[in-house]
Amino acid sequence: MSSPEIGRPSNRSFRLRGTRITEAQANATVKFWDQFGIAPDREIIPAEIFPDSSEVIMEIGTGMGEATAEIARIFPQTGFLALEVHRPGIGSLLARINEYQLTNVRLINEDARIVLEESMPDACLDALHLYFPDPWHKKKHWKRRIVQSDFLDLIYRKLKPAGYIHIATDWVPYANWTLAKFTDDERFAGGIIPKPEFRPLTRFEDKGIGKGHVVTDLKFVKV
Numbered sequence: 001m002s003s004p005e006i007g008r009p010s011n012r013s014f015r016l017r018g019t020r021i022t023e024a025q026a027n028a029t030v031k032f033w034d035q036f037g038i039a040p041d042r043e044i045i046p047a048e049i050f051p052d053s054s055e056v057i058m059e060i061g062t063g064m065g066e067a068t069a070e071i072a073r074i075f076p077q078t079g080f081l082a083l084e085v086h087r088p089g090i091g092s093l094l095a096r097i098n099e100y101q102l103t104n105v106r107l108i109n110e111d112a113r114i115v116l117e118e119s120m121p122d123a124c125l126d127a128l129h130l131y132f133p134d135p136w137h138k139k140k141h142w143k144r145r146i147v148q149s150d151f152l153d154l155i156y157r158k159l160k161p162a163g164y165i166h167i168a169t170d171w172v173p174y175a176n177w178t179l180a181k182f183t184d185d186e187r188f189a190g191g192i193i194p195k196p197e198f199r200p201l202t203r204f205e206d207k208g209i210g211k212g213h214v215v216t217d218l219k220f221v222k223v
């Protein structure tokens with residue numbers, strides 16, 4: 001079964017990885033996209049999407065949605081905007097939303113940078129979660145890392161005053177890269193933090209730990 005059209009036609013710079021979608025993911029997409037999905041070709045105002053939530057957090061790159069669903073279950077008063085370019089991941093998160101009967105998650109199938117830049121007003125988010133961003137190990141690929149100076153500019157604008165970004169990575173050089181970028185930027189304060197209890201272990205993280213990778217959590221607040 002193929003998944004329905006769930007965003008605007010993709011003419012963007014990223015390449016969709018793993019176009020194979022399982023039947024369960026495709027079924028969940030067909031059944032639940034209309035209820036939980038948001039097409040990015042309109043203005044996205046978090047406070048309007050979650051009028052009853054005390055705060056709204058955007059998670060960038062939700063993967064299979066394991067952490068997203070677990071955290072949304074723990075914090076029912078918080079609205080979660082889940083951004084993922086990978087359609088099987090969208091289907092997987094929709095299935096978890098149904099399994100856990102969550103009402104506080106909405107999904108967007110688009111590059112988070114484009115959604116933030118083109119569809120969302122400034123100072124609209126309480127926080128961002130960025131868990132295990134693609135590390136792009138080779139030097140020639142470092143420019144593809146999402147944490148770049150222009151990304152800091154973008155999130156600075158989109159976060160509310162005192163808003164924050166929580167990042168986790170299992171690649172120490174990427175943790176150091178992230179720490180350097182944020183430390184160089186006077187608009188943010190923070191650094192390495194202990195792993196918060198609410199962040200569950202995902203399959204991706206578990207695989208990294210199995211390979212001997214050290215996981216680093218970092219938090220930076222907009223000052």
Ligand SMILES: C[S@@+](CC[C@H](N)C(=O)[O-])C[C@H]1O[C@@H](n2cnc3c(N)ncnc32)[C@H](O)[C@@H]1O
Binds near residue numbers: 060061062130
């Ligand atoms: C290494 S995976 C980690 C997934 C998940 N956070 C976890 O911990 O299991 C990184 C994910 O980020 C997604 N991604 C990368 N760049 C993105 C972007 N600009 N906007 C939205 N998703 C993105 C990828 O498709 C991929 O699913």
